[in-house]
Amino acid sequence: MVGPTLDAIVAAKAEAQADLIETPVLPLTSARWDGILPDCAGVTVKLELFQQAGSFKARGALLGIRHLTAAQRAAGVVAASGGNHALAVSWAAQAAGVDALIMMPKATDPARIAGCEALGATVRLHDDMAAAFAAMNAAAERGRALMHPFEAEHMVLGAATCGYEYVTQAPQVDTFIIPIGGGGMISGMACAIKQMRPDARVIGVEPFGADSMSQSFAAGEPVRIDRVATIADSLGAPLAMPLSYGVARAYVDDIVKIEDRAMLAAMDIYQNVLRITAEPACAASLAAMIGPLKEDLSGRQVGIIACGSNISLARYAALMAAL
Template sequence: MIGPTLDKIIAAMAEVQADLIETPVLPLASARWNGILPDCAGVTVKLELFQQAGSFKARGALLGMRHLDAAQRAAGVVAASGGNHALAVSWAAQAAGVDALIAMPKATDPARIAGCEAQGGTVTLHDDMAAAFAAMTAAAQDGRTLMHPFEAEHMILGSATCGYEYAVQAPHIDTFVVPIGGGGMISGMACAIKHMNPDAQIIGVEPFGADSMSQSFAAGKPVRLDQVSTIADSLGAPLAMPLTYAVAHAHVDRIVRIADREMLAAMEIYQNVLRITAEPACAASLAAILGPLRDDLAGRQVGIIACGSNISLDRYAVLMAAL
């Protein structure tokens, strides 16, 4: 089976569970959801936005930090990210006593930059994500350990702990709908869930403007996009990469795409019904079951994930003004 074994996933859970949060699952069954949800047997959401550092990324970042040797710890780590991964690496590095250099685009939400700095990360700003990745690569060549946002075994394994945890918490779920950025989350979650329930259906969700995994599935190999255009910066990976592509391709049943306006509508629903201020990526699963999947879920027990939400109120207001 491609990806981490069940024994390895369980061992990773044991290694990090004392420092992570077992994020809750919530059945969306109250009267407030009447007329909103699709006609299916039930919908459950895993509230991973309550995880350390505000997203699922903390799981993989913590595992990566735990696996550094003494020389790597002394040299420090480097990451490139516009949001959740940057915050997760800053948090995990501070907890481990490791110096973290974080390369971020200049357009990053100021609240995310401040969050990294508050957790001890040293932030450098660059023209765009490509320039931030170039700075990360240069720092790695100078001796820092590269903490890639998705293309790393520890990131897949961290996401697998989330999938395992979800499957244990809600064993009745037979259809999981998971957002895709670079593929680290869905590859790990899908692998773990398939270990627990081989008959479970795993459906990925991508924005139309950042659909590298959809295109990669169609091409049969990892694809790089010419450009990325989506409000969901946490899902804006410009390419699929070999490791995460291979694990996702082995375990994900299908991928659907959603428009930015569908994520905005789902963000508004989270705010109005659950009083959750969701970033676009956090609302992607909900947007998918209300949109392209709405007529495909009859009789299914559906699991969605609110994968993280690190967004300032100013940025949230700007986005919602476009709805």
């Protein structure tokens, strides 16, 4: 068995359900979607942006902090992130009374920094994500409990509870389109989906400028890419790592790549049709469905995920100005 078992996923969902939101699944049946959606049997979107701390990351962060030992709680936790994971760890740590140290790149949206600080976390800024990760690892070596943004069993398990929910809420869906950053979300969701619906297709989505998982699939092992270049900072992992790569490789059927401009167009659609202010990663599934996958989805019941929306209005406006 690669990844968490279905029994473990069900147990994790039961353990955390009092503190998490079972986010809604919305069928995209309004006439306002006419001419946008592919010619498929149906489309639903799981609105995980309404999760605690604004993204799916809250699931894994909560499980990780709940499972700390007494000594680890006393030492505090450390994480590196440009946004969603940072906010999730800050939220889960505050709820548990655990001190949180968050390493973030200097280019991080100021609203995300302020959000972490409002939740009681200490934020330290670094030149870039690589420097933030190095600082995270150094703090862990000095004794803090490491809360890695994707390469951790609790992160995969947390994402698996999202996949379990989706299949339970929308059992008709036979094709799931899931964004890929470091691989924590797609590995966990795919693991749950395939155990519940072995015949379902799971398709990952990466920006062309952050395609570490695509390159890893091609190489047959986790690889690091030379450069990250995408507006989707939540999908900007510079490498794949053994755990999340291994689980994803076992359950993901295919990966497609999308341009940044396609995410901007999908963000605009979410705003105009659902009145959702989506960050780029949040719009990636929609962008892939109406873009490179559009001709392959005929007759399918498609499920996409709006995975998070931690973006300031200033950052959103700056991005949309380029559309």
